[in-house]
Amino acid sequence: MDGAAERVRIPPEMALYAEKHEIFDLLQCMVRSLMVDKPEEPIEYLIELLSRGRTEVPRIMVLGPPASGKRTIAVQLCEHTKAVHITASNVLKEDTRLTREARHLRDIQKEIPCELWIKLIQQCLSKVDCIRQGWVLEGIPHTRQEALLLQEVGIFPEHVVMLEAPDEILIKRSLAKRMDPASEVDMKLEQQQGFLSEDDIASQLIKYHQEAHALQRTYKNCLKVVKSDQSQDEVFAQVLSHVQCKPRSMAPHTPRVLLFGPPGSGKSLQAALIAQKYNLVNICCGELLRAVSADETSMGELIKPYLASGEPVPDSMVLQIMTERLSRLDCTARGWVLHGFPRDIKQAKMLYEANFIPSRVFFLEVTDEVASEVVTLRAVDPITGERYHSLYKPAPSPEIEARLQHNPRDSEDRLRSQLKQYSASVPALKAMYPGALSINVDQDPHAVFETLESWLVQRVTTAGLPGVVMDVKEGGSL
Known part of the structure; x- marks a missing residue:
């Protein structure tokens, strides 16, 4: 696919509308009814079908x-x-040529031919009440x-x-x-002799x-x-x-996954696993901002000073960049997994108002002690670019260990501030997404992925959406 096609923007509300009103299932039902009933006037037939109030x-x-x-x-x-x-008995109650023929065969104790029996059932089910009810x-x-x-x-x-x-x-x-003798006798027993x-x-x-x-x-x-x-x-x-269980829908399934979690919770790893297995577009807010900054565009020039100084990029700019990326053809056709944005209730509302509504929301939960252990003990080899961790993946030799460098962004003080900000935002975010699933990630990453996957593969229906609640205040109360 060429670059121009990649930039095609498909409004997100199109997919939301189709999911909400189950458009694919509606069209499937209409086509199936046409092919089965083969009406002489298809348009009039479809109008009558839709006018019933419910097609299923x-x-x-x-x-x-x-x-x-x-x-x-x-x-x-x-x-x-x-x-x-x-x-079986009320199929034969109608006074038609076919039912009279079938009753005659029954009366002389002959078996009703299978083809005739099917015609009788078809005749019975073609009545208006069976079609409507x-x-x-x-x-x-x-x-x-x-x-x-x-x-x-x-x-x-x-x-x-x-x-x-x-x-x-x-x-x-x-x-x-x-x-x-006091009970009602079954219809079939009434027909038997003795x-x-x-x-x-x-x-x-x-x-x-x-x-x-x-x-x-x-x-x-x-x-x-x-x-x-x-x-x-x-x-x-x-x-x-x-x-009461609806049959599995054949509608195209484009998951829209939102991952929340503090630093060190494994958001990037889980997002990568999900994206790889289900061919979703993996969108990390931080990486996206750095990629835009590297481009020679007006937006890239605007956000460069913020990234260089370590100051947060204004929400309006982040949303503009996020809207452009999520509206591209690959995200619309394949679905996406987003992490690193939104960080608070204000950003979450902005994402909602831009019509980017996730179909699955997960909160990855971990204690501050574990988060600190994961973040502050990691380092990188400046020569090879290989990442190491003092506990989980130590350097293979003293020589490599001596040249490892720690990212200043992984300092204890900065992490403590990030954890405090995240903890303050979580109640409001959970209130906004009441259908979200919280997962304890202090376990094997593949076990965490299996839990995520078990929820991802379920059919996304209107009732299954995370139920966004908009009237949430900053503190998380309704």
Whole structure:
């Protein structure tokens, strides 16, 4: 990519808007609906689709062997989600040519062909209430063949729940339900002539198990297997937790990571590890300012005196430099990890007002004693440029040790002042980013990185953003 392309500026609010309103997922849903339904008037179809108020509705399958509790769970799900409950019996209730043909086959005790059965399900799910409210299929599909045919006609569940329990328990449940005259009899039992014997129930279970593993493979990406030999409340809690999880989004993920921490906390190391593994742009404020100062630009000339004297560069200049860098194409396309800025609540608010809002914020925490040990005992070889540390990486020979030089910026007095300033800023910064994660870094750096990574790989959603709170005063109170 040439230099001109690198300087392309993409407004940060574009990515924020797309994330906030889940634009990628919306477009994906629209295209998927078009390809499945194939309407004659695509534009009118999309207008009607968007006018429903929500494009994503529940599409749930509840599977399981006889007496596993499918009916109870399906009813509870429908009550909770307002979706339409679809069972094998109400698929046949409609008075259409297809349903009449299917009922006739059932009455003469012939098996309904799989292709006809799929057409009936498709007919049922194409009703307005199923389209607008979503659906819960109970005990459908029965076989892998049915599942594949459903996929061919564009019927894909968002979530599949498969209930399971030991066969002994299922047989006892079936016999107990059959023998209880006060309870409501299951729809399927009403259709049978006479009661099922224990052998008949066992035969049904064998038939179910022959298909269960194939169904699990078919829906493995959206499947949750739940043990139903526990209390009804526990079963439903697990099922509800599963169906409330949004499927993994395929939206482009461009992390915006902000690292806070005192000197000696390892911000530079962790930023480098994150940037290397996830191909993010590593932006260190200090290094960026020095790079700009080395350029023959008007801004570089303006900040040179501050860097030479050791005085802080004015916030307005730092923000201008930071805005230009974060707006470049590489940061917008790949994401970034920023450290060294902001240093206080004033700078954090300036960054927010410039529309650079991080998707992940981390505070690297370390005691003053450890920070002092890390910073004040480090030195550099002026000949080779190699860095050494009195405890962690001592010089390999007395000759090298004799020529090591310590950076005046690593003095004990200067470090003490920096730690004091950082400690004073932390409460306000944490109040501004309530969703931030604090990590104790007094451990192996790779263990710290694993913790950071576990939070980085999670999907960034509107609810998962660090929840910036703007009305934070300098002292950190709201």
